[in-house]
Amino acid sequence: MSFRPVLVAMLISSLPLGALAEPASDTATLTLNVSGLQPMGTISLGLFDSQSGYEASKSVTGAQQTVTGETVVVVFDDLAPGEYGIKFYHDVNGNGKLDTNPFGMPVEPFGFSNNARGQFGPAGWDKAAFTVTAGENTHALAVN
Amino acid sequence: MTLDRRLFLLSAAALPACQMMEPRIAMPDAWRLGYTNPPADGFEPAVMRKMSGRLPDAFGGTLYRNGPAQFAYGGQTAQHWFDGDGMVQAIRFEGGAAVHRGRFVATPKRKGEQAAGRFLAPGFGTEADPEYPLGSADDANAANTSVLMSGGELLALWEGGSAWRMDPDTLESRGPKIWRDDLAGMPFLAHPKREPDGTVWNLAPGGRRVGFYRINPDGTIRDFGLVDIGVAAYMHDWAMTASELIILVQPWILKRSRPPFAAHLAWEPERGLVAQVYNKNDFSLKRTVQCPPRAFYHTGSAWTDADGAIHLDVAFYDRPVLGQGGGANLIAGKYATSVDEIEPEVCLLTLPIKGDGVLRESGLQGEFLQADPRRSGLFRRHVLVLTGRAPGRPGHTGVARIDWNTGDVARFDFGPGQMVEEFLVVPKPGDMTEAAAWAVGRTLNLEARASEVHVFDLARLADGPVVTYRAPRSWPLGFHGTFVAA
Numbered sequence: 001m002s003f004r005p006v007l008v009a010m011l012i013s014s015l016p017l018g019a020l021a022e023p024a025s026d027t028a029t030l031t032l033n034v035s036g037l038q039p040m041g042t043i044s045l046g047l048f049d050s051q052s053g054y055e056a057s058k059s060v061t062g063a064q065q066t067v068t069g070e071t072v073v074v075v076f077d078d079l080a081p082g083e084y085g086i087k088f089y090h091d092v093n094g095n096g097k098l099d100t101n102p103f104g105m106p107v108e109p110f111g112f113s114n115n116a117r118g119q120f121g122p123a124g125w126d127k128a129a130f131t132v133t134a135g136e137n138t139h140a141l142a143v144n
Numbered sequence: 145m146t147l148d149r150r151l152f153l154l155s156a157a158a159l160p161a162c163q164m165m166e167p168r169i170a171m172p173d174a175w176r177l178g179y180t181n182p183p184a185d186g187f188e189p190a191v192m193r194k195m196s197g198r199l200p201d202a203f204g205g206t207l208y209r210n211g212p213a214q215f216a217y218g219g220q221t222a223q224h225w226f227d228g229d230g231m232v233q234a235i236r237f238e239g240g241a242a243v244h245r246g247r248f249v250a251t252p253k254r255k256g257e258q259a260a261g262r263f264l265a266p267g268f269g270t271e272a273d274p275e276y277p278l279g280s281a282d283d284a285n286a287a288n289t290s291v292l293m294s295g296g297e298l299l300a301l302w303e304g305g306s307a308w309r310m311d312p313d314t315l316e317s318r319g320p321k322i323w324r325d326d327l328a329g330m331p332f333l334a335h336p337k338r339e340p341d342g343t344v345w346n347l348a349p350g351g352r353r354v355g356f357y358r359i360n361p362d363g364t365i366r367d368f369g370l371v372d373i374g375v376a377a378y379m380h381d382w383a384m385t386a387s388e389l390i391i392l393v394q395p396w397i398l399k400r401s402r403p404p405f406a407a408h409l410a411w412e413p414e415r416g417l418v419a420q421v422y423n424k425n426d427f428s429l430k431r432t433v434q435c436p437p438r439a440f441y442h443t444g445s446a447w448t449d450a451d452g453a454i455h456l457d458v459a460f461y462d463r464p465v466l467g468q469g470g471g472a473n474l475i476a477g478k479y480a481t482s483v484d485e486i487e488p489e490v491c492l493l494t495l496p497i498k499g500d501g502v503l504r505e506s507g508l509q510g511e512f513l514q515a516d517p518r519r520s521g522l523f524r525r526h527v528l529v530l531t532g533r534a535p536g537r538p539g540h541t542g543v544a545r546i547d548w549n550t551g552d553v554a555r556f557d558f559g560p561g562q563m564v565e566e567f568l569v570v571p572k573p574g575d576m577t578e579a580a581a582w583a584v585g586r587t588l589n590l591e592a593r594a595s596e597v598h599v600f601d602l603a604r605l606a607d608g609p610v611v612t613y614r615a616p617r618s619w620p621l622g623f624h625g626t627f628v629a630a
Contacts, residue, residue, distance in 0.1 A: 099326065102370050103350045105280050107328040117277030120402060 028079040028132045034072045036143045037090060037109075042066050044098075045088040047076060051125040054085045085128040086113035090143055109143035174590035175537035176477045178563050178621035179215050182231060184258065186315070187246040190616055192235070192597065197611035199240050200582070202573050203599060204630035206312070207235045207584055209565065210300055211622025212288040213248065215475050217262045224269025224406060224471035229254045230288030230300050230308075232315055233619055235586070235597050238630065242597060242613040247315035249287035249300040249308050256283075266403030269471050280329045281305040282320055284403070289334035290624035294344060295363020297321075301334040301624075303349060303380060312628070323357065323365040330355060334624060337384040337445070340518055345384055345424075347391070351376035351401055356389060356427050369427035373420060376401065378409055378439075378464075383446040383456045386521040388430060389422040390446060390454060390495070396439050396464045406471070411464055413437035419495050421454065435493065435501030439464040444513035444527040445520055454495040457527045457548070459488035459511045460503070479538055490529050492548055506546050508553055509533075512566035512624075516578055524578055525549045528602070530564050532557050539563035539621060543583065545605050554605045562596075563588040568627050569602065579603040582610075584627060594618050 034043060046059035053059065063074045067090065089098045089110035099107050113130050116123035130139060212228025215221060222228050230249040235242055248254055253265040256276070265284040266272035278284060285305035292299045292307065299307035299321055306320035306329060322328045327348075336346035342361030347354055354373050358366040373391055376398040383390040395415035400408040417440075419433040444457035465486045473479065487509040494502040510529030525547050532542035532555070541564060542557035558564055567585030583600040595618050598609035 101327055101330050102348075102355060102368075103330060103353065105329045107326060117279055119272060119274070119276065119278045 026134055027077075028081050028134050029136050030076040030079055030084070030132055031136070031138045032074040032076075032086070032141055033138065034074065034088070034141045034143070035070065037067050037070050037072060038092060039067055039069050041090060041092040041094040043072055043088060043090050045074060045086055048085045048087070049080070049082060051129070054087070054125045054128065057087070079132055081132055081134045083129045084113070084132050085125055085130070086139075086141065087122065087128075088112075088141060111141055111143055113139060113141065115140070115142050171590060172536055173477070175479070175539060175563060177590060177593060177618055178539060178588050179225070179474055179477070180620060181215055182213050182246065182619045184248070186231065186248055187244065187617060187619070189243050189245040192242040192244055192613035192615045194242075195596070195612040195614050197609060199237060199242070199599065199611045203570070203582060204237055205570075206237070206628050206630075207568070207586075207597065207625060208291045208293075208298060208312075208628065209233045209586060209622045209625035210288060210291045211620060212286065213620045214254075214257070215620070217257070220262050221475045222263060222270065223404065223475075224267060225466070225474050226288070226471055227267030227270045227286055228288060228475075228620075229257070230286055230302070231619065232291060232298070232300055232310060233586075233622065234312075234315060244595070244615045245315060246619055247310075247317075249310065250317035251285045251287050251308060252283050253285055269404045269406040271404055281331065282329055285320075288623070291626050292336050292344070293626060293628050294359060297363070301332060301336070303334050304331050305329065307332040323359070324368070327365070327368060332357065333379070333382075335381040335442075337382075337520060338517065339386075339520055340522070345389065347379065347382055349379040351398060354379070354391060356422070371422065371427060371429070375415075380441045381443050383443045384521050385446045385448045385454055387424050388446075388448065388454065389424055389427070390456065391420045391422070392435075392440065392443070392458070393418040393420060394439050395437050409464070411439070413463070417501075419493075419501055421495065431497075433495040433501045435495075436503060438462070440488070442511060442513050445515040445524070447519075447521060447523040449523070452497045456493050456495075457513055457515070457546075458491055458493050459513055459529070460491050461486060461488045474538055479536065487533065490527065490546060506551070506553070508544060508546060510544060511540070514567060514569050516569050516571065516581060518571050518576060519578065526578060526602070528567055528569055528583055530566065531555060532564075534560035537563075539588075543567045543585065543600070543605065545602060556600070556606055556608055558587055561589065561591045563590065563621060565622055566624055567600075568625060570627050570629070573629075586622075588618055588621060589614065
């Protein structure tokens with residue numbers, strides 16, 4: 001299982017579409033389109049394949065991508081079809097962590113798959129989980 | 145329901161209290177006007193009609209006030225008075241005229257609930273809609289408690305989230321105030337204290353942990369410190385001397401940090417009230433002082449005497465009011481439960497260098513204390529309070545000035561036909577003596593169903609207003625305000 005973070009600009013200008021095509025028939029590719037970013041710092045994502053992993057923040061894979069535009073595209077290859085959830089944050093100042101205020105509330109943008117939002121904490125698995133099927137899948141994420 | 149003509153005339157003329165005896169409650173439900181939605185789009189500027197007197201030539205500036213104003217969506221009422229969306233009123237005094245305008249503070253809560261046409265966000269007494277997203281406390285920010293002028297912007301204040309920036313002229317909302325990147329989303333209490341040099345101090349209440357803000361006169365932040373007060377006491381106001389920050393840890397304890405907070409507050413009088421005195425220069429704890437068990441919402445101001453003892457005026461209740469139930473009843477148009485009738489007494493609390501705190505009771509029941517802003521943190525004799533109640537309805541009927549040196553009380557009562565809001569002390573230009581000040585505030589004239597503003601000469605409070613203006617409309621009862629001199 002691996003991931004290929006790819007900037008939109010790179011996709012459009014340099015990568016032949018064929019490079020992203022033809023996954024193995026029994027595996028899935030997940031393309032994440034992240035929008036609403038400030039062009040600075042890095043975006044960090046964690047991909048989870050179960051409720052227990054999601055709640056314990058034990059990801060099956062993840063990605064970190066420098067943000068140079070308002071949009072970033074991240075591709076995960078060779079996934080097993082099934083239910084997944086995503087947690088992500090935008091490390092705007094590039095210090096390698098999600099900064100919080102003195103009371104522990106994040107001061108940098110963060111979000112969850114399905115653009116789900118929590119109540120007094122992270123969005124729950126029931127709101128964040130989405131289905132990945134064999135072949136190509138796309139999922140849109142927006143920072144809040 | 146008939147108008148009481150005699151009462152109407154008396155109220156309109158703002159005659160002294162001695163002529164207002166034998167109150168008549170011509171409209172027993174009229175007080176509900178103070179808890180009625182104003183227009184959702186606010187109020188465009190309107191000239192207020194002068195009813196009596198003359199605006200002093202030297203009196204110029206804008207009275208800003210804030211208070212909850214969205215009480216219902218159709219048949220759905222807010223579950224607590226403290227949870228209605230904030231609406232900022234501005235009354236500008238210029239050239240002998242007074243002009244009013246008002247705007248709701250456009251917080252995410254306001255915008256989301258307006259779009260949905262119903263209440264969604266959690267609050268002091270309100271359960272969250274299960275589907276309402278809460279990324280931070282500012283998603284529930286009602287921005288409804290007070291205002292502060294800072295760095296050229298008007299800030300609408302709440303106590304659980306960010307101050308909300310507004311244009312001081314148009315009252316358009318500009319978004320949350322971020323004092324420093326690492327302090328984004330931190331609570332900014334609705335009772336900041338301004339030193340005579342313009343430095344502003346405030347608290348960030350967060351249960352046991354409380355932050356201190358020090359804001360420069362130009363509106364930039366100078367520093368921020370965090371302390372542990374030991375217990376998650378309910379916190380609405382505090383006190384400050386020239387060199388000390390005083391947190392009054394009242395024995396009204398939050399047992400669970402989840403809305404509706406009112407449901408999770410426990411009264412534990414055996415703890416008493418504990419005053420914690422911190423040094424301004426480094427936020428270190430200087431001393432704690434055990435005091436009798438009291439609940440409070442508001443202090444006046446504080447000073448340190450030559451012996452190091454601290455004195456502050458506080459409106460003390462024997463037990464909490466407006467917790468679960470009380471604040472909801474008002475919105476629902478209900479009054480006269482036993483809790484509603486509890487009145488606080490204006491006290492002078494002394495925190496000696498050694499030993500327990502000492503209460504001096506004024507003998508006056510009153511709330512919404514205000515003191516001379518030129519003497520913030522410094523000795524002064526007077527405190528201005530609201531006082532007087534009309535039977536069968538909430539709200540005050542009069543304003544009083546207590547002289548702590550003599551114990552004298554001067555008061556003016558508007559009578560039962562008016563609900564009185566916090567009055568502010570406005571210094572007269574060019575004269576630093578304590579008596580050289582005006583008092584300005586708003587009343588809700590229940591007979592005329594209109595808001596009025598009144599300016600008093602503080603030295604002759606009992607003589608009544610020197611000028612009264614009436615707006616061509618009413619707006620709900622508010623909490624706190626500020627006066628920005630021209």
